[in-house]
Structure formats: C-alpha cells, structure tokens
Amino acid sequence: MEYTKGKWDKEGNRITLSGSGVIAICPSPTTSDGVMEFIANTNLIVSCVNACKSVNQDNPQAVAESIKEMYEACKEWLGIWLYIREHYPAIELSSIIVNGADACGRLRQALAKADRRI
Numbered sequence: 001m002e003y004t005k006g007k008w009d010k011e012g013n014r015i016t017l018s019g020s021g022v023i024a025i026c027p028s029p030t031t032s033d034g035v036m037e038f039i040a041n042t043n044l045i046v047s048c049v050n051a052c053k054s055v056n057q058d059n060p061q062a063v064a065e066s067i068k069e070m071y072e073a074c075k076e077w078l079g080i081w082l083y084i085r086e087h088y089p090a091i092e093l094s095s096i097i098v099n100g101a102d103a104c105g106r107l108r109q110a111l112a113k114a115d116r117r118i
Contacts, residue, residue, distance in 0.1 A: 003049070003060060010046045013038035071111070078107050 007018040015024040026038040026045070052060035081104055 008046050008049050008053075010042045013042050015042060015046055074107055075111055078104065078111065 004017055004023050006020065008023070009016050009018060013026045013028060014022045015026070017023045024045070026042045028036050028038040048064070049060060052063040055063045
C-alpha cells in the first residue's frame with residue numbers, strides 16, 4: 001500500500017498535501033467537557049507522518065512499525081554505554097569516548113524527549 005507522497009500540512013481539521021489539496025479530514029469528537037480534539041489529532045497525524053518520512057522517505061510505514069524496537073534498542077545501548085563508562089573508567093577508548101560522548105548526549109536527549117522528561 002502506498003502513502004500519499006509529498007509535504008503534509010495541517011489546516012484546522014484538514015490534512016493537506018502541498019499543491020494538491022485535502023487528503024484527509026479528522027472528525028470532530030468531543031471530550032466529556034465538550035472540548036473538540038480534532039486539531040490535536042490532526043497535528044499528531046501530520047507530525048508522525050512527517051517524522052517517519054524524515055527517517056525513510058521511501059517507506060515511512062516501515063519506520064512507524066519499528067519505532068518501539070528502535071526506542072528500546074537505543075535505551076539498551078545507552079544503558080550499556082553508561083555502565084561501561086561508570087564501572088570501567090580505566091578502559092582507554094580515546095576517540096570512541098570523545099565521539100561517543102557527543103552521540104550519547106544526543107541519544108540521552110532524544111530518549112528523554114520521547115519519555116517527555118524534557
């Protein structure tokens with residue numbers, strides 16, 4: 001199954017394709033206090049699709065289907081890396097530690113963002 005290729009955007013409860021018009025309309029459910037959720041739903045759909053496309057333009061669906069596994073693998077890798085740095089500080093990793101520290105910091109930020117800690 002193909003997805004609608006191109007730049008997805010949002011206009012109210014409509015999902016649009018740049019230059020092609022509306023490709024989807026989110027319904028307007030309301031919460032128990034009467035607040036309509038369609039804007040939040042539209043924003044989430046467009047953000048998710050665009051994020052997946054930024055990782056794999058040819059197959060964003062594959063990204064969507066593997067996000068949980070990628071997230072868990074990143075958490076595991078970070079845990080191992082931090083454990084080695086803490087318990088084996090004498091290991092000479094020189095450039096790996098220098099370059100890895102930067103990658104480790106970015107990974108820590110990305111995981112924290114995914115966990116909504118920042």
